[in-house]
Amino acid sequence: MDKHLTVVAVDGPAGSGKSSVSREVAVALGLKYIDSGAIYRAITWFLIRRHGAITKGQDFSGDLNGVVITQEFNNDGSCNTFVDNTDVSVDIRTETIAKNIGKVSDDPGVREFVNGLLREWARNSSIIMDGRDIGTVVFPDADLKVYLDASVDVRAERRYNEYRESGKNVDLNSIKNQIIQRDVEDTSRPFGALKTAEDAVVIDTSSMSKEDVIQALINLIAPV
Ligand code: CDP
Numbered sequence: 681m682d683k684h685l686t687v688v689a690v691d692g693p694a695g696s697g698k699s700s701v702s703r704e705v706a707v708a709l710g711l712k713y714i715d716s717g718a719i720y721r722a723i724t725w726f727l728i729r730r731h732g733a734i735t736k737g738q739d740f741s742g743d744l745n746g747v748v749i750t751q752e753f754n755n756d757g758s759c760n761t762f763v764d765n766t767d768v769s770v771d772i773r774t775e776t777i778a779k780n781i782g783k784v785s786d787d788p789g790v791r792e793f794v795n796g797l798l799r800e801w802a803r804n805s806s807i808i809m810d811g812r813d814i815g816t817v818v819f820p821d822a823d824l825k826v827y828l829d830a831s832v833d834v835r836a837e838r839r840y841n842e843y844r845e846s847g848k849n850v851d852l853n854s855i856k857n858q859i860i861q862r863d864v865e866d867t868s869r870p871f872g873a874l875k876t877a878e879d880a881v882v883i884d885t886s887s888m889s890k891e892d893v894i895q896a897l898i899n900l901i902a903p904v
Pocket residue numbers: 693694695696699716717718720721781782785810811812813814862866872
Protein backbone atom coordinates (compact mmCIF):
# COMPACT_ATOMS: atom_id res chain seq x y z
CA MET A 681 0.00 0.00 0.00
CA ASP A 682 1.12 3.53 -0.79
CA LYS A 683 2.82 4.84 2.38
CA HIS A 684 1.27 8.31 2.39
CA LEU A 685 -2.24 6.85 2.58
CA THR A 686 -3.82 6.50 6.03
CA VAL A 687 -5.88 3.53 7.20
CA VAL A 688 -8.07 3.91 10.29
CA ALA A 689 -9.79 0.71 11.49
CA VAL A 690 -12.86 1.01 13.73
CA ASP A 691 -14.17 -2.24 15.19
CA GLY A 692 -16.80 -3.01 17.81
CA PRO A 693 -20.10 -4.78 18.50
CA ALA A 694 -23.55 -4.04 17.04
CA GLY A 695 -24.88 -0.66 18.11
CA SER A 696 -21.58 0.68 19.43
CA GLY A 697 -21.92 3.64 17.06
CA LYS A 698 -19.05 2.71 14.74
CA SER A 699 -20.72 3.61 11.50
CA SER A 700 -22.39 6.90 12.44
CA VAL A 701 -19.20 8.12 14.10
CA SER A 702 -16.87 6.90 11.34
CA ARG A 703 -18.84 8.57 8.56
CA GLU A 704 -18.78 11.93 10.34
CA VAL A 705 -15.07 11.65 11.08
CA ALA A 706 -14.56 10.87 7.39
CA VAL A 707 -16.40 14.03 6.34
CA ALA A 708 -14.52 16.18 8.89
CA LEU A 709 -11.09 14.90 7.87
CA GLY A 710 -11.60 14.25 4.15
CA LEU A 711 -11.18 10.48 4.44
CA LYS A 712 -13.13 7.91 2.47
CA TYR A 713 -15.54 5.92 4.66
CA ILE A 714 -16.04 2.22 3.92
CA ASP A 715 -18.88 0.32 5.63
CA SER A 716 -17.82 -3.33 5.71
CA GLY A 717 -20.99 -4.42 7.53
CA ALA A 718 -23.08 -3.09 4.64
CA ILE A 719 -21.31 -5.52 2.32
CA TYR A 720 -22.18 -8.50 4.56
CA ARG A 721 -25.72 -7.12 4.69
CA ALA A 722 -25.84 -6.75 0.87
CA ILE A 723 -24.62 -10.32 0.38
CA THR A 724 -27.26 -11.56 2.86
CA TRP A 725 -29.92 -9.62 0.91
CA PHE A 726 -28.68 -11.18 -2.34
CA LEU A 727 -28.57 -14.75 -0.96
CA ILE A 728 -32.07 -14.52 0.55
CA ARG A 729 -33.39 -13.34 -2.81
CA ARG A 730 -31.60 -16.13 -4.60
CA HIS A 731 -32.49 -18.99 -2.25
CA GLY A 732 -35.73 -17.77 -0.67
CA ALA A 733 -34.44 -18.73 2.77
CA ILE A 734 -30.95 -19.53 4.00
CA THR A 735 -29.71 -21.88 6.71
CA LYS A 736 -26.70 -22.04 9.00
CA GLY A 737 -23.84 -23.92 7.37
CA GLN A 738 -25.39 -23.68 3.89
CA ASP A 739 -22.85 -23.89 1.06
CA PHE A 740 -22.67 -20.50 -0.65
CA SER A 741 -19.66 -21.32 -2.82
CA GLY A 742 -20.41 -20.36 -6.36
CA ASP A 743 -23.23 -18.01 -5.41
CA LEU A 744 -21.03 -14.92 -5.56
CA ASN A 745 -19.41 -15.64 -8.91
CA GLY A 746 -19.95 -12.60 -11.12
CA VAL A 747 -21.88 -10.61 -8.49
CA VAL A 748 -20.75 -6.97 -8.52
CA ILE A 749 -20.90 -5.14 -5.20
CA THR A 750 -19.97 -1.48 -5.03
CA GLN A 751 -20.19 1.30 -2.48
CA GLU A 752 -20.28 5.08 -2.84
CA PHE A 753 -19.39 7.48 -0.07
CA ASN A 754 -20.92 10.92 -0.52
CA ASN A 755 -19.73 14.31 0.75
CA ASP A 756 -22.71 14.58 3.10
CA GLY A 757 -21.60 11.45 4.96
CA SER A 758 -24.14 9.10 3.39
CA CYS A 759 -22.95 5.81 2.01
CA ASN A 760 -24.78 3.77 -0.63
CA THR A 761 -24.28 0.10 -1.35
CA PHE A 762 -25.16 -1.53 -4.68
CA VAL A 763 -25.60 -5.14 -5.81
CA ASP A 764 -25.33 -5.44 -9.59
CA ASN A 765 -26.22 -1.72 -9.86
CA THR A 766 -29.33 -1.98 -7.63
CA ASP A 767 -29.13 0.42 -4.67
CA VAL A 768 -29.85 -1.82 -1.65
CA SER A 769 -28.88 0.74 1.04
CA VAL A 770 -32.39 0.87 2.53
CA ASP A 771 -33.36 -2.78 2.03
CA ILE A 772 -30.32 -4.07 3.93
CA ARG A 773 -31.31 -2.30 7.19
CA THR A 774 -34.14 -4.65 8.18
CA GLU A 775 -34.63 -7.10 11.03
CA THR A 776 -34.77 -9.95 8.49
CA ILE A 777 -31.26 -9.12 7.33
CA ALA A 778 -30.05 -8.74 10.94
CA LYS A 779 -31.50 -12.14 11.85
CA ASN A 780 -29.91 -13.93 8.90
CA ILE A 781 -26.57 -12.17 8.57
CA GLY A 782 -24.68 -14.47 10.96
CA LYS A 783 -25.29 -17.43 8.62
CA VAL A 784 -23.55 -15.49 5.87
CA SER A 785 -20.72 -13.82 7.75
CA ASP A 786 -19.68 -17.17 9.30
CA ASP A 787 -18.81 -18.48 5.84
CA PRO A 788 -15.03 -18.36 5.23
CA GLY A 789 -15.53 -18.09 1.44
CA VAL A 790 -17.82 -15.10 1.86
CA ARG A 791 -15.30 -13.49 4.24
CA GLU A 792 -12.49 -13.96 1.75
CA PHE A 793 -14.62 -12.39 -0.98
CA VAL A 794 -15.45 -9.38 1.23
CA ASN A 795 -11.86 -8.91 2.44
CA GLY A 796 -10.65 -8.81 -1.16
CA LEU A 797 -13.17 -6.08 -1.97
CA LEU A 798 -12.29 -4.05 1.11
CA ARG A 799 -8.55 -4.11 0.41
CA GLU A 800 -9.18 -3.20 -3.22
CA TRP A 801 -11.37 -0.21 -2.29
CA ALA A 802 -8.72 1.06 0.15
CA ARG A 803 -5.94 0.95 -2.40
CA ASN A 804 -6.05 4.52 -3.68
CA SER A 805 -7.41 6.63 -0.82
CA SER A 806 -6.93 7.37 2.84
CA ILE A 807 -9.76 5.55 4.54
CA ILE A 808 -11.70 4.95 7.72
CA MET A 809 -13.39 1.54 7.71
CA ASP A 810 -15.66 0.04 10.33
CA GLY A 811 -16.52 -3.56 11.07
CA ARG A 812 -15.65 -6.49 13.32
CA ASP A 813 -12.26 -7.69 12.07
CA ILE A 814 -10.82 -4.65 10.31
CA GLY A 815 -7.89 -4.09 12.71
CA THR A 816 -7.30 -7.80 13.29
CA VAL A 817 -7.72 -9.42 9.85
CA VAL A 818 -8.39 -6.97 7.02
CA PHE A 819 -5.76 -4.34 7.92
CA PRO A 820 -3.48 -5.70 10.66
CA ASP A 821 -1.03 -2.87 9.80
CA ALA A 822 -3.61 -0.04 10.05
CA ASP A 823 -2.17 3.31 11.15
CA LEU A 824 -4.76 3.57 13.91
CA LYS A 825 -7.08 0.94 15.40
CA VAL A 826 -10.04 1.92 17.53
CA TYR A 827 -12.38 -0.45 19.36
CA LEU A 828 -15.72 1.17 20.24
CA ASP A 829 -17.77 -0.49 22.96
CA ALA A 830 -20.92 0.23 25.01
CA SER A 831 -23.18 -1.69 27.38
CA VAL A 832 -25.85 -3.96 25.89
CA ASP A 833 -28.66 -1.70 27.18
CA VAL A 834 -27.18 1.43 25.65
CA ARG A 835 -26.57 -0.33 22.34
CA ALA A 836 -30.11 -1.74 22.27
CA GLU A 837 -31.56 1.69 22.90
CA ARG A 838 -29.46 3.27 20.14
CA ARG A 839 -30.57 0.61 17.66
CA TYR A 840 -34.21 0.98 18.81
CA ASN A 841 -34.07 4.76 18.23
CA GLU A 842 -32.51 4.25 14.80
CA TYR A 843 -35.34 1.94 13.76
CA ARG A 844 -37.95 4.31 15.20
CA GLU A 845 -36.45 7.33 13.44
CA SER A 846 -36.67 5.48 10.14
CA GLY A 847 -40.39 4.87 10.81
CA LYS A 848 -40.15 1.22 11.89
CA ASN A 849 -42.32 -0.08 14.70
CA VAL A 850 -40.04 -2.27 16.83
CA ASP A 851 -39.95 -3.67 20.34
CA LEU A 852 -37.03 -2.65 22.59
CA ASN A 853 -36.83 -6.02 24.26
CA SER A 854 -36.63 -7.94 21.02
CA ILE A 855 -33.95 -5.52 19.78
CA LYS A 856 -31.99 -6.14 22.96
CA ASN A 857 -32.25 -9.91 22.49
CA GLN A 858 -31.13 -9.54 18.90
CA ILE A 859 -28.08 -7.54 20.01
CA ILE A 860 -27.18 -10.22 22.57
CA GLN A 861 -27.58 -12.89 19.88
CA ARG A 862 -25.41 -10.90 17.42
CA ASP A 863 -22.70 -10.50 20.12
CA VAL A 864 -22.59 -14.28 20.55
CA GLU A 865 -22.37 -14.83 16.79
CA ASP A 866 -19.84 -12.06 16.25
CA THR A 867 -17.45 -13.16 18.99
CA SER A 868 -17.61 -16.89 18.39
CA ARG A 869 -17.18 -17.35 14.66
CA PRO A 870 -14.05 -19.32 13.75
CA PHE A 871 -12.87 -16.79 11.14
CA GLY A 872 -12.97 -13.01 11.53
CA ALA A 873 -14.48 -13.04 15.02
CA LEU A 874 -14.97 -9.75 16.82
CA LYS A 875 -12.10 -9.17 19.21
CA THR A 876 -9.98 -6.27 20.37
CA ALA A 877 -6.71 -5.95 18.49
CA GLU A 878 -3.78 -5.82 20.93
CA ASP A 879 -2.78 -2.38 19.68
CA ALA A 880 -6.30 -0.89 19.51
CA VAL A 881 -7.42 2.14 21.50
CA VAL A 882 -10.54 1.01 23.39
CA ILE A 883 -13.29 3.59 23.96
CA ASP A 884 -16.35 2.78 26.07
CA THR A 885 -19.00 5.08 24.62
CA SER A 886 -21.81 4.12 27.05
CA SER A 887 -21.96 7.56 28.62
CA MET A 888 -20.49 9.60 25.77
CA SER A 889 -22.43 11.67 23.26
CA LYS A 890 -21.89 10.99 19.58
CA GLU A 891 -20.10 14.36 19.30
CA ASP A 892 -17.70 13.38 22.12
CA VAL A 893 -16.82 10.14 20.36
CA ILE A 894 -16.30 11.92 17.02
CA GLN A 895 -13.97 14.42 18.70
CA ALA A 896 -12.07 11.63 20.47
CA LEU A 897 -11.43 9.92 17.13
CA ILE A 898 -10.39 13.17 15.44
CA ASN A 899 -7.89 13.77 18.25
CA LEU A 900 -6.49 10.25 17.85
CA ILE A 901 -6.16 10.55 14.08
CA ALA A 902 -4.46 13.97 14.14
CA PRO A 903 -0.96 12.66 14.96
CA VAL A 904 -1.19 9.67 12.56
O1 CDP B 1 -25.62 -3.68 13.12
P1 CDP B 1 -24.27 -3.07 12.99
O2 CDP B 1 -24.28 -1.75 12.29
O3 CDP B 1 -23.48 -3.04 14.20
O4 CDP B 1 -23.55 -4.08 12.13
P2 CDP B 1 -22.90 -3.98 10.73
O5 CDP B 1 -21.59 -3.26 10.85
O6 CDP B 1 -23.86 -3.51 9.71
O7 CDP B 1 -22.57 -5.51 10.53
C1 CDP B 1 -23.60 -6.45 10.50
C2 CDP B 1 -23.03 -7.86 10.62
O8 CDP B 1 -22.13 -8.11 9.55
C3 CDP B 1 -22.24 -8.21 11.88
O9 CDP B 1 -23.05 -8.60 12.95
C4 CDP B 1 -21.38 -9.35 11.40
O10 CDP B 1 -22.11 -10.56 11.39
C5 CDP B 1 -21.08 -8.97 9.98
N1 CDP B 1 -19.79 -8.30 9.83
C6 CDP B 1 -18.66 -9.08 9.86
O11 CDP B 1 -18.74 -10.29 10.05
N2 CDP B 1 -17.44 -8.50 9.65
C7 CDP B 1 -17.32 -7.19 9.43
N3 CDP B 1 -16.11 -6.66 9.20
C8 CDP B 1 -18.47 -6.37 9.43
C9 CDP B 1 -19.70 -6.96 9.64
